[in-house]
Amino acid sequence: MRKYLTEFIGTFFLVFTVAMAAVAGHAGDFAGLAYGGVLMVMVFAGRHLSGGHYNPAVSLAAWRRGSLAGREMVNYWVAQLLAGALAAALASQLFGVAAASPLPLVRSQALTAELLFTFALAWVALLVTTAKATHGNAFSGLAVGFTVVAGVYAVGPLSGAAFNPAVAAGIGILGTLGWRDVVGYWLVQLVAGAFAGHLFRYLHPRE
Template sequence: MTMTRRTAAEFLGTFWLVFGGCGSAVLAAAFPQIGIGLLGVALAFGLTVLTMAYSVGHISGCHLNPAVTVGVWAGGRFPAKDILPYVVAQVVGAFAAALVLYVVAIGKADYSLAVSGLAANGYAAHSPGQYGMASGLLIEVVLTFFFVLIILGSTDRRAPAGFAPLAIGLALTLIHLISIPVTNTSVNPARSTGPALVVGGWALQQLWLFWVAPILGGVLGGFAYRAVAEEVSEKPAITGEAKPST
């Protein structure tokens, strides 16, 4: 696939992730009587990744996330020269989705961006559960670490074929179930940047955390999987032929 097609797939996939995930939080989570709540929002984020993994995974790898792109590089599965085009496509896709979501949201007479937000990520006063910066930083590092670990493991050629999207989608659902109360869940700098650019103010001031923590977690996850799972060639004493260690 050409880089143009791969970045187009990343743009579309990240648009779907932000529009579907953040859209469920903004439009449906607190809807009177039939709101989907935290569980519904967590499931929505997982479903966006699952559906896109089957749709564009064979085109771009379906990263949809700068932390995943950098983590896959750290895991030895992605060239450094392709990181920047992927990240740009992901951020632009997230911003486009946030803009479209905002246009939809203001169609409701009592919607206020200042009050209702746009599912932006935050800590301290802007954390859903009023968790501080240290809690937000730690949980974003830890959860992104395991997210990248799961991605690398489920897409390993030695893993059962065809099930990676399910594992990745369910992992993202679980991640949201854990951390929506803490930071509104990022583990994805692009997902955080899109809404923050529309909301402005505090969301932009706190955006640094949602780049630093996921990128750090992604890199650590990539290195960890590589250290644990990488095959090592050995030279048997009798045949002299290399074979993978078990």
């Protein structure tokens, strides 16, 4: 239960920060730093309890890599998605956050951007939080957080820079994405996470 509560808390603050900083526009051009920053501190805070995923795609990567049991992965997903939905609902109902209109996406560009940077995020997370060579390191949160920062500034205008099914669901609730786009994001994000886990196993066969 401690693992699931940790994932719930971390994902809640992740999605709430995205809602307030990016969707509401409170952080302006610094929204990427807010997104990456909250992920960084939550990884540092919860890595020893749950692995610090806060992202169903990362949990899928961890399962595929062999560091998370299948039943635990499903429970992580439930905690993460519920937390994301609650965070978006809170931002909407109490603070009046809502997108003026859905992002004007070129779907092929948006899906490719989400695929690439969700893979990068899951790949980095596996390497710095589960690999034997980096066990006990003091930089995992920085590495994971700045992967998101890089992604936001690289492809944010193309896709909204979700890189996370829980974030995609949250910004869907807030109207930033249409639900057809949310489902498309989920598919490519989960494919990216699965591939990251598979590639980790291929490159680290003894782990």
